[in-house]
Amino acid sequence: MATYSEEEIRAFGLVKEALPKHVAVIMDGNGRWAKAKKLSRSAGHRAGVDRLRGIIRLSSDLGITSLTLYAFSTENWKRPSDEVGTLMALLIEYFTKEIDELFSNNVRIRIIGAYEEFAPTVRNVIERAMKRTEQNTGLNLNIALNYGSRAEILRAANLAMKQVVAEGKDEILAEMLESYFYTSGQPEVDLVIRTSGEQRISNFLLYQISYAEFLFPEEYWPDFTDEAYLSALRVYQSRSRRFGGLEENA
Ligand code: IPE
Ligand code: IPE
Ligand code: MG
Secondary structure (H helix, E strand, C coil), rough: CCCCHHHHHHHHHCCCCCCCCCEEEEECCCHHHHHHCCCCCHHHHHHHCCCCHHHHHHHHHHHHCCEEEEEEEECHHHCCHHHHHHHHHHHHHHHHHHHHHHHHCCCCEEECCCCCCHHHHHHHHHHHHHCCCCCCCCCHHHHEEEECCHHHHHHHHHHHHHHHHHCCCCCCCHHHHHCCCCCCCCCCEEEECCCCCCCCCCCCCCCCCCCEEEEEECCCCCCCCCCHHHHHHHHHHHHHHHHHHCCCCC
């Protein structure tokens, strides 16, 4: 739980108070990384998993509040069943191997998405990881699994509707809707990074990214190093966010 001091953060060319609170990453390009190296797509996904440790550790040490990682979308079921199987096996392996280190780094794991639809073997490790880290107070690590933003919004709308009906009211308020999102209670997304050069959102956090900054680095996810992440954070800090208003010193 060694959070960097302000000076250490400055040595990276970053300013502590201006760091994003919530970073969301679309970890794309495992398949193309593998293809370029004449490896199997499975090898690409494995290399992708190997990048998690560095990015999570750095986010945690920098004192970022939330890191949301897109690991499996509601649309990824369209892939061949052997690839889906590989991804599930990697997931089980990841949680089994990494849980102790995540726990000791005070990381709190939350799964966002309809993970209850996964097979019991997958569900069990996921639920164990969430339970084990429930009391941790450091980085909120949201792993998006069987996640789709449209499904999340619809789910929240239905739950909010039930609440409204139960309370005999006739209007859904914004805070009520937001309270049913998987990310409820966490800061809005400040920065979205999608690796591999693709410039699209692919059904990720549509509501939560309303005022986020976007970065589309060219590296495939397995090549997205800690240095590339730091460099993305530096670009983020150079952006001027106006939220519909005017520049502060304009
Ligand atoms: C991202 O890499 C990982 C998942 C979607 C699970 P891809 O598998 O989408 O890699 P590309 O886009 O085919 O290169
Ligand atoms: C988005 O990547 C989902 C994840 C990274 C988990 P995809 O590779 O599935 O997205 P598309 O198909 O290129 O839009
Ligand atoms: Mg892809």
